[in-house]
Amino acid sequence: MTSAATARHGTPDAPLLVVRGEAELDVEPEVARIGITVGARGRDRRSTLDDLTRRNTAVLDLVKSYGRAVEELSTGAFSLTPELAERGRGERVRSYRGRVHLGAEFSDFTVLGELTTRLADLELTRVDGPWWSLRPGSPVHAEARRRAVAEAVQRAREYAEALGTTLAALTELADTGTEPSRPGLSSFARGARRMSRADASEPAEPLDLEPARLRVAAGVEARFTMAPPRL
Template structure:
């Protein structure tokens, strides 16, 4: 008959430990946000101007080829600017905006692209936000180190009692046994924000953007049985 009690028995005492790992690694990708703006005295002229500027930005971003891994268009808006006229209001102008997100893996191209985009009229650039890919080997390495640390910690506890480990009973990610309610996506790791807005006429030198190191963590709960110590 098996024993399911969390504290084990005198013949097979249980030992529970937590293994942790923390790595500092270089980022693999960087994202920038681009806001394209336009203004016109009527809706059609504002829309035409916005379309032209948007196409210019997309062509520039895509000209970097494989350095740009992903380009996505987000929110689009065109809205009137109202002004007081006597007792009422009238439309003074129309403002249009398009938001674009670009993801790059070549950080040398990132600095040059950021500068060139920010050098265009009525353009705002936010970022960069540094990150690792979801399938980055760094995540696996952190998990392996966390497991090794759990085993080493358990061995040290057993040795302190003059005995040794017998078997692994359970290995689980921290929180896997009692998962917390989902509260939305976590914040981007290593987030860093800068903003550029330009209406320049001369080409600016490329920005030297220093990648921000990323922190990768892993935690596991491990339970072992050990040979009965002689106390």
């Protein structure tokens, strides 16, 4: 039998042992992301665009005012769409609707509740999120993989001891996946403000946002050969 076949099926002189190793870690998130949509609507194209530009600038200035707490701020899609009248002949434009989508990423969660509340209190501004996650190169992923491998080796040793023998060699190790869970997210939005003068003079209370813990899972499949047991 070839060495490849031995590694896959084993022989009486080198029995094959196949085990799985798994690990799960419950960890705090490292970053939070929010989505921001700024809108404007009016009968005139230019005035709608001016309103959208003004509101977009206000959002950017507000987010940037939090300094190093903001790790990333980017502008996504922009649109300015004419809306046609439902009745009447021809292509008569009834109004214009504009939108700008932005994304922001934070590592300092202490400012997140205050900022999202202030953003949601702006005119025709919608905030979605937060989405909690780990950084792509987080050491948490490596730790989960190490624990999964350690469990596979320990499990294999226990099976070998149950047969009164020992492990001889590792012939194959396959990664079956490392994935963080996707916790729920909160979403809130506020359109054009409908507040009295007394209310408008008072800032909204900051939201109390609690970071959602993340589950990071890793799994491996390991193949070992053993010394022949005495059965």
